Amino acid sequence: MHSQSHQQHSGATPQQHRERVRELLAGLLAQGATEELPLSKALGRGLATDIMAPVDLPPFANSQMDGFAVSSRDIDDGGTELRVSAAIPAGLAPAPLEPGMAAPIMTGAMMPDGADAVVPVERAEPAVFPEPGSNSSVRLPKTVAGTFVRPAGSDIRAGQLALRAGTFLGPGQLGLLAALGLDSAVVYRQLTVLLITTGDEVVEPGRKLAAGQIYDANAALLGAAMRQAGLRVIHPGIVPDKPGQLQELLLEHQASVDLIVSSGGVSKGAYEVVRQALAGQPVSFGHVSMQPGGPQGIGTCHGIPFFGFPGNPVSSLVSFEMFLRPVLSDLFGAPQPRPVTRARLAEGLSSPAGKHQVRRGTVAPDGTVRLEGGESSHLVHALALSNALVHVPLGTASLAAGEEVEVWML
């Protein structure tokens, strides 16, 4: 049953509730299961160990340009004609540069001993590389030691911290590990969530809808949000408003899941299946001072962290984004934290001062954010048009167009 109490308890703030979520999930971290994966399988996982650079990056001083490696002392203020030595091939340690010589060198090739600068080929006279084997010379302008040279270790030095435990492994991080020569990473194991959607009025998409019934949006919405966050999702279908049936389901899955999330049935209405089914478990049902997503259940069920989200789709997604997703990112390094920044309101808004309001909106490239739909938690079409959550903190009753708000990019 999708039910939401109008009563305003002096409940927890969103920050306080998130802290309780963190305490519950920290137990999973203490259990500490990790696995070693090849880099090609580690995308989207959280790094479980600090990584110290095993080598310098770059591993050796190399040229930043196609040009001539020289000793800067060999060139006078007015420029100097130097004999051209053999070109420096990539991938090999070059012979030392002899005094008075200039060595053709390609971008990324190793600087020879005796050279301290690179003159780009287009500043040479003639501005071309001579044919290999030709006994030629080139006139080069004055240059300063270090010019167009990438020193060894200029990106990171061997022994420095490359990535911290708890870092999300995206393309840039995996690229760095590969650049350091690492072909695997120790990551936190994937967590499995039991996703329960409830309600006698709720029907599987694809079936026929009778009067008074609605389709289950939450299995698709929360299921996708959880998969996107790297969780393995078990969703055993819609649970009707029968507490005994929900209790059986919880018993059946308790051995195979790391956490449990339900939607619906947590409020103060007459038929609240989740409250009733969890009555014998250490789960508290209360109100977070947040709109939408106020009614929240939190605790453990047979020892497994349990989170009871409200049943309206927008409320359930906001609950996931406000509480579960950021705590997973913090504790396990995955999913990637939502980009958080600020945007200017394209229009004014009002908000209950006693609640942290989370609106949905579209952030535009000009740095403004337009609200999508009103504050009501049933507006799933408006949610689907949004690319951000817009935060109106506790204590704020209204904001004018042009004022800055915190936005979380979805």
Next chain:
Amino acid sequence: MHSQSHQQHSGATPQQHRERVRELLAGLLAQGATEELPLSKALGRGLATDIMAPVDLPPFANSQMDGFAVSSRDIDDGGTELRVSAAIPAGLAPAPLEPGMAAPIMTGAMMPDGADAVVPVERAEPAVFPEPGSNSSVRLPKTVAGTFVRPAGSDIRAGQLALRAGTFLGPGQLGLLAALGLDSAVVYRQLTVLLITTGDEVVEPGRKLAAGQIYDANAALLGAAMRQAGLRVIHPGIVPDKPGQLQELLLEHQASVDLIVSSGGVSKGAYEVVRQALAGQPVSFGHVSMQPGGPQGIGTCHGIPFFGFPGNPVSSLVSFEMFLRPVLSDLFGAPQPRPVTRARLAEGLSSPAGKHQVRRGTVAPDGTVRLEGGESSHLVHALALSNALVHVPLGTASLAAGEEVEVWML
């Protein structure tokens, strides 16, 4: 070979180059392969058809609160005592409300005929729901028609455009499709990319590095970026600087890939394996007025769209993010477009006025962006610390701290 010319051709702007990429990939769109997937498999794909709402959302007028459904005309200005009828169960069409009665109703339950408003239970006297079957009455305050009622179709009406073809299917969009009763979606098929990394000096991570050699960061970096973007990636290992070997590889894979991306070997250096291997194909190698990522190859190889990125890791990732990823998003609805917004520079910067500079940075929740590392394209550690690309447009030579820049959130 990782090589980069210093010569500044009056090349294409990044926008012009992106348009060429789009023209090449639009051919794949014309081939038009789509597939129908259940919603649980459609996360991260691009919708291939417009979706018109088959039903109203919500499908029927329902209560926004736990309270009493009433006819607002039955309540006088000073409040009125009404007899309490049977509670309205969720999921069923309720009996019509009789005049002078108030029906207990839960959030989301269907409004009965004859009712036009809901009075929240906590505003009733007494402020509780009576026991079922008890013959009781309740005093309710004056209310206005429509109060705490969600009208049918107030989110979206049947027949309206729900989602446009080309929409990325994330949690919100899948939630909307489910709410509309749809259990599948027609999406564009997954594209397969042949990823080629090149260079005699480049070594697989995990092996031993000799003097002058570097590890292949690009296979991990670009491979992850491509997988994150929903592409299937074939990476047959590092190709040495032997054009004949690369030509054989291209022939071998031509029947099984949709596009080809190479890194390295596209510049004006002496050993440019990609340029040499593609010499007989309609591929042009030129310079885009962008830093990093200037040298670019573009065309077709055996009729397959071909993109030759430069070999430095940062250059190759910037090439992917500037050209390939946004065009894939535009044409195929996936991956999700990068969130684009503006941030204030935490520090000043300089940029070559003749180039569009792409720096890496960290956007903070206060709306500022700090640059990570310098402009040099070998700084993969700095890239791994970044959460955004920072754009300095053509024609801009310097920006001061506090000035706003466009940022793309990674």
